[in-house]
Structure formats: C-alpha cells, structure tokens
Amino acid sequence: MYAQMIKSEASTEDPKQLKEFQAKIDDNIKVEPRDWMPEGYRKTLIRQIGQHAHSEIVGQLPEGNWITRAPTLERKMILLAKVQDEAGHGLYLYAAAETLGVSRDDLTEQLLSGKMKYSSIFNYPTLNWADIGAVGWLVDGAAIMNQVPLQRTSYGPYSRAMIRICKEESFHQRQGYDIMMKMAQGTETQKKMAQDALNRLWYPSLMMFGPSDAESVHSTQNMAWKIKMNTNDELRQKFVDQTVPQAQYLGLTIPDENLTWNEEKGGYDYSDPDWSEFFDVLKGNGPCNVDRLEARNKAWDDGAWVRDGLMAHAEKKRAAKTAAE
Numbered sequence: 434m435y436a437q438m439i440k441s442e443a444s445t446e447d448p449k450q451l452k453e454f455q456a457k458i459d460d461n462i463k464v465e466p467r468d469w470m471p472e473g474y475r476k477t478l479i480r481q482i483g484q485h486a487h488s489e490i491v492g493q494l495p496e497g498n499w500i501t502r503a504p505t506l507e508r509k510m511i512l513l514a515k516v517q518d519e520a521g522h523g524l525y526l527y528a529a530a531e532t533l534g535v536s537r538d539d540l541t542e543q544l545l546s547g548k549m550k551y552s553s554i555f556n557y558p559t560l561n562w563a564d565i566g567a568v569g570w571l572v573d574g575a576a577i578m579n580q581v582p583l584q585r586t587s588y589g590p591y592s593r594a595m596i597r598i599c600k601e602e603s604f605h606q607r608q609g610y611d612i613m614m615k616m617a618q619g620t621e622t623q624k625k626m627a628q629d630a631l632n633r634l635w636y637p638s639l640m641m642f643g644p645s646d647a648e649s650v651h652s653t654q655n656m657a658w659k660i661k662m663n664t665n666d667e668l669r670q671k672f673v674d675q676t677v678p679q680a681q682y683l684g685l686t687i688p689d690e691n692l693t694w695n696e697e698k699g700g701y702d703y704s705d706p707d708w709s710e711f712f713d714v715l716k717g718n719g720p721c722n723v724d725r726l727e728a729r730n731k732a733w734d735d736g737a738w739v740r741d742g743l744m745a746h747a748e749k750k751r752a753a754k755t756a757a758e
C-alpha cells in the first residue's frame with residue numbers, strides 16, 4: 434500500500450516532461466506562466482517570491498520610522514521616495530507570484546498569520562539616523578548582491594520584476610552610503626554613531642544571504658532550476674569583499690577581528706554571524722518580530738474601509754452595466 438502511494442506520487446509527473454523542462458532551463462529559456470512546470474518548481478517560486486515581496490513591504494517599517502525625523506527636507510524627500518520604491522517592489526513581486534496561481538490575499542494572509550517569512554534583517558530596530566545610512570549602505574547593498582544575479586533567474590515574470598527593482602536598489606544603496614559619508618566626516622559624535630550603526634548591523638546584514646551552504650536546504654535544487662543563481666556563501670563572500678574597501682574609505686572599522694585578506698582565494702576571510710541568533714530570529718524571537726507583525730496587521734485592519742469601498746464601487750459599476758445591457 435505504502436509502496437503504491439510512493440509510486441503514484443512519483444508517477445504524477447511525467448519523466449519525459451521533467452527532462453524537457455530541465456533541458457529548457459539548461460538552455461536558459463525562460464519559463465513563462467502558461468508553460469508546464471514541475472509542482473516543486475512552482476511551489477518554490479511562490480515561497481521565494483512571496484518571501485521577497487513580504488520583505489519589501491515589511492522593510493518599509495524600519496525606514497518609515499525615520500521619515501518624520503530626517504535631519505533635512507532633502508533627506509526627508511529622499512527617504513520618502515526610497516520607502517515608496519519598496520512598496521512598488523512589493524507590488525511587482527506580488528504580481529509575479531500571482532502568475533503562479535496564488536492570490537495576493539492568500540499571500541497577505543500567510544504573512545499576517547506568521548506562516549510565511551520575510552527577511553530576518555527587518556526584525557532589527559533602527560535606533561537613530563546613522564542606522565538609516567547603514568541600512569541603505571549594507572542592507573540595500575546585500576539586497577543588490579543577491580538580486581542582480583536574480584535578473585537572470587529562470588522564471589520570466591520574476592526575472593523581469595528583478596530588472597526593474599535592481600535599477601532602484603542601486604540608488605537606495607548610494608543614498609545610504611551618502612548618509613554614512615556625511616556622518617563619518619562629521620563631528621566626533623556623528624562618527625561614533627556611524628561606527629555604532631555598522632557594529633550593530635554588520636552581522637545581521639551577513640545573515641541576509643541565508644544559512645551557510647552546508648545548512649542551506651533549498652540551494653542545490655534551486656540552483657539546478659536556476660531559481661537561485663549563486664549559493665548563499667558565494668554571495669556573502671562577494672558582499673564582504675565589496676563592502677570592506679567601502680568601510681575603509683569611510684574610515685570605519687568592520688567589527689570583525691578575524692577579517693584578513695586571503696591572497697590565495699582572492700577574498701577576505703571573515704567571521705560567521707552567530708547562526709543560533711539567526712535561527713532564533715527566524716523562529717520569531719528577534720528584537721522586532723512581534724512589532725513588525727503587529728504593524729502589518731494594524732495596517733491591514735485600518736485599510737478595511739478602503740477595500741470595502743473599492744468592492745462596493747466595483748459592484749455598483751457592474752450592476753449599472755448589467756442594467757444598461
């Protein structure tokens with residue numbers, strides 16, 4: 434009986450179709466919404482794109498927190514534009530996920546109930562203005578490192594969304610670095626704030642790339658399907674190598690005593706983040722997990738009247754159209 438069950442599950446997908454699908458991926462032909470795809474491919478994409486969309490939406494919270502307290506009108510306008518961009522990124526990504534047969538309401542419900550994840554980084558607080566600089570520099574910097582290769586990902590709608598998103602992310606990273614420059618070249622207190630922000634956000638930024646390759650559950654299959662283009666450790670290494678000279682230029686110190694240039698590998702040796710902290714944050718125990726979900730739930734409840742109004746308007750229009758026919 435059990436053997437039969439396994440057999441019937443395994444036989445639900447035609448080996449010939451699976452082989453043709455893999456050949457298409459290997460030839461770098463994009464998979465489009467109406468094409469046949471293995472169920473595992475579809476589910477994985479919904480998970481990854483959904484998590485990514487939620488990250489963009491929740492990612493507005495730590496920065497939005499500082500819009501009213503930005504130090505100048507110019508900084509306020511820039512931050513406002515950046516946070517609005519993140520909302521737009523969330524929308525492109527939800528739209529890409531919807532092409533896989535999941536509804537946006539479904540995804541939202543899973544975020545609000547805590548069933549679906551968003552990036553661990555957004556469970557850390559932004560305590561002062563220097564943190565806004567460090568978020569733009571490090572968090573958007575890490576996001577770009579991960580997302581530039583995703584422009585070549587195998588699923589067409591995701592890949593096209595990533596092209597648009599990456600254009601905006603590089604502006605985000607530069608605005609963060611610009612804030613850090615001002616702080617690092619400012620008064621002693623400002624420089625201390627910049628260093629303190631780097632100290633607190635460095636390891637959480639390294640965690641954004643996911644667990645080490647040895648611990649990564651999905652990497653092997655997702656790389657074969659080209660849903661993911663690099664391993665977590667490859668991207669983390671590239672991020673460290675890119676960021677160290679940027680910190681040196683700012684006159685700031687990366688909080689890692691083991692950081693040394695390794696001539697042989699052509700990259701820096703660095704200390705791993707505390708992985709027990711990472712897994713704890715994923716379980717919901719980070720400094721801001723509860724606040725973030727409460728804020729999203731409140732926004733959803735507060736927006737009920739808008740959704741009701743839109744539905745009532747659509748219903749009225751439909752009724753008027755039917756009456757006229």
Ligand code: BYC
Binds near residue numbers: 492493551576
């Ligand atoms: N946070 O097998 P693995 C942004 C989970 S930037 C939370 O390696 P995978 C933004 C993973 O989901 C951030 N969870 O997984 C920037 C899996 O758990 P489940 C968004 C994480 O998927 C600035 C488990 O750990 N970017 O939005 O192959 C401003 C095992 O990991 C994290 C993206 O989402 C994490 N850091 O690789 C505003 C990019 N890392 O689901 C907004 C697209 C791992 O099995 N995503 N997990 O329970 C990816 O490239 C991949 O999903 C990851 C993880 C590299 C993140």
